[in-house]
Amino acid sequence: MKLQLALDLVDIPQAIELIKEVEGSIDIVELGTPVINQEGLKAVREVKAAFPHLEVLADVKIMDAAAYEVGNAAAAGADIVTILAQAEDSSIKGAVEEAKKLGKKILVDMIAVKDIETRAAELDVLGADYICVHTGYDLQAEGKDSFADLRTIKGVVKNAKTAIAGGIKLETLPEVIKAQPDLIIVGGGITSKDDKQSEAAKIKALMNESVTV
Numbered sequence: 001m002k003l004q005l006a007l008d009l010v011d012i013p014q015a016i017e018l019i020k021e022v023e024g025s026i027d028i029v030e031l032g033t034p035v036i037n038q039e040g041l042k043a044v045r046e047v048k049a050a051f052p053h054l055e056v057l058a059d060v061k062i063m064d065a066a067a068y069e070v071g072n073a074a075a076a077g078a079d080i081v082t083i084l085a086q087a088e089d090s091s092i093k094g095a096v097e098e099a100k101k102l103g104k105k106i107l108v109d110m111i112a113v114k115d116i117e118t119r120a121a122e123l124d125v126l127g128a129d130y131i132c133v134h135t136g137y138d139l140q141a142e143g144k145d146s147f148a149d150l151r152t153i154k155g156v157v158k159n160a161k162t163a164i165a166g167g168i169k170l171e172t173l174p175e176v177i178k179a180q181p182d183l184i185i186v187g188g189g190i191t192s193k194d195d196k197q198s199e200a201a202k203i204k205a206l207m208n209e210s211v212t213v
């Protein structure tokens with residue numbers, strides 16, 4: 001089970017400082033959509049250069065021109081690139097093929113998908129590396145989460161790794177861990193804390209415990 005740190009509301013220097021604090025506890029660092037919209041793929045390039053030992057995910061949330069977009073993110077240094085589950089199947093296929101060619105991975109983001117079960121099964125067949133259930137900020141504000149959705153996709157996904165994102169924090173981690181996703185994505189649950197290093201370490205320790213039990 002891997003831990004991904006999501007960095008959304010920072011600029012590049014802030015991202016680098018933050019990663020330095022928690023790098024011992026994380027496996028993947030995500031340059032979030034707001035950072036990439038603000039700073040461009042330069043954010044991916046600079047973070048990968050500063051932390052070559054970490055996997056870097058570019059949360060570009062591709063919807064079209066998928067192979068081209070994957071190629072650009074990969075050229076900037078991304079190891080994993082995101083595409084939206086609601087994209088056309090031909091876009092998902094294009095993203096998966098391009099990523100394979102370049103030795104990269106695709107994470108498909110299920111944000112706003114209504115029929116989670118059907119789409120997850122389709123994405124699994126289309127060759128997604130990760131399928132991620134995700135409650136975005138706007139639904140988090142309404143008190144929603146993706147815990148039930150994670151259990152749903154675990155029931156149908158056979159090849160892809162499963163992931164969960166959206167408002168996860170130390171207090172809610174036990175419920176997430178129970179469903180045994182391959183990847184847990186935490187943003188504000190770490191970045192909003194005064195002691196980010198200690199919070200990330202506690203989260204990683206809890207995840208490791210569940211693997212050895």
Ligand SMILES: O=C(CO)[C@H](O)[C@H](O)COP(=O)(O)O
Nearest residue numbers: 006165166167168186187188
């Ligand atoms: O992709 C995102 C928003 O669209 C975030 O990166 C994701 O939701 C994780 O951040 P947080 O834990 O703060 O919700």
